[in-house]
Amino acid sequence: MLTDPLFYLCAIPAVLLYGIAKGGFGGNVAIVSVPLMALVMSPQQAAAILLPILCVMDLVALRTFRGRWHRENLRILIPAALFGVLLGALSFRLLSDAHIQLLIGLIAVVFTLNYWLRRGEPSVRGVDRLRGGFWGAVAGFTSFGIHAGGPPVNVYLLPQRLDKTLLMGTIAVFFAVVNLAKLPAYVYLGQFDTSNLLASLVLLPLAPIGVRLGFWMLQHSNEQLIYRLCYLFLMITGLRLLYQGVSELLLF
Template sequence: MISDPWFYAVAIPAVLITAISKGGFGGGLGLLGVPIMALIIAPQQAAAILLPILCLMDIVGIWSFRGKANRHALQTLLPSACIGIIIGALTFRYFSADSIRIIVGLIAVTFSLNFWLKPKNSTPKKPSRLRGSFWGTIAGFTSFGVHAGGAPLNAYLLPLKLEKYDYVGTSIIFFSSINFIKLVPYTFLGQFTYETLSTAAALAIFAPIGVLLGVRLHHKIPDKWFYQICYAFLFIMGLKLLFDAF
């Protein structure tokens, strides 16, 4: 197990931020987990430590938002996300973490600015299998390397303007599915070691605490402010990723 106290000084807040975001805001700030932990350790090791913790968060999140999800969106997004995960696993050794950060960061910043600058009376976009399949594939690919699937997923989900319960429930089921799927290629690629798994176990206690706190905050925030906060999270994490990459 990692014994460096400075690692836990950043890892515990990273896990809590990720859990709160997943429990109440669709995972927007969850993308900051790996970059924050990567201040002390390698990004690949940070991703391996965080993945089992994310799976634990997902279990708590599914229970909290059970029955709340957009079935059509999931039927479109999940199959394409599996394709993205396969692409990520096959190209794992060829893409640097920074190149993935740039892709995701640009998506996040662009869609946030589009939300703030476009006319406020715009109507929700209709579900589209073509757009959903495209963003689902990108989400699966970027999620595999640095757990950065939130921005591509939001690029499809947020313009649909779902009810906030459906939006968060859909996000939780989507990421729960792909996180558990990612356990297989992570294992075959040798990402899980005794050190990473024991460190993940030590941090796991903060996962349900953060998710349940996020659920409570979710119930207290009106729909109007909910989407403003989600896009703000999307913009912040985009800037953070671009800053880290450059």
């Protein structure tokens, strides 16, 4: 794999895109990383290669956004997400990637259409324990298999209209905890073999580059643009996942 040019053609942009999203620019664009790498390997192997890299990106993002996160939201989201990760681990052998892709895609498309088709400026929602608990659990569950927890957590956070840096810092802390919680389960399920870990090591230097680039882009764009991009990428992601999920199910 490490001598195949196609591997690097897909893996390098996939890692950089994830880093840019971790740095705060583009939001859900990171969700294309696993499908991009899946062009040259299985989605499970792509997810296993990416997870150690994501954990390093999380450390860079935490340092980048240090102290700029919404603690009240995190107190609701994180316990729920850990429960979702546990469900994801227990159902790993039962649910296919296609079913998870359909679930996330449907959530993302419906939520974005609801935002776009509403007349006037949508009302701002505050912190909500029930909504946060539900979407946090969904994010933890969908993040486990294909690192696709972004759309569910954005469904909860975007309507709050937080400051752009506060929003991205909150998301950074959330996924730092979620990704760390996924590591023991990935080890138990045998996802980390020598080949996957070596590929992660080779791609690792791209992690801080992507995060820093994303943070620079975040600081040099206005808040309205960031939110518009988040909703746009949420819709693109949703449509892509719906198409991919339906295609895979039809193949069976």
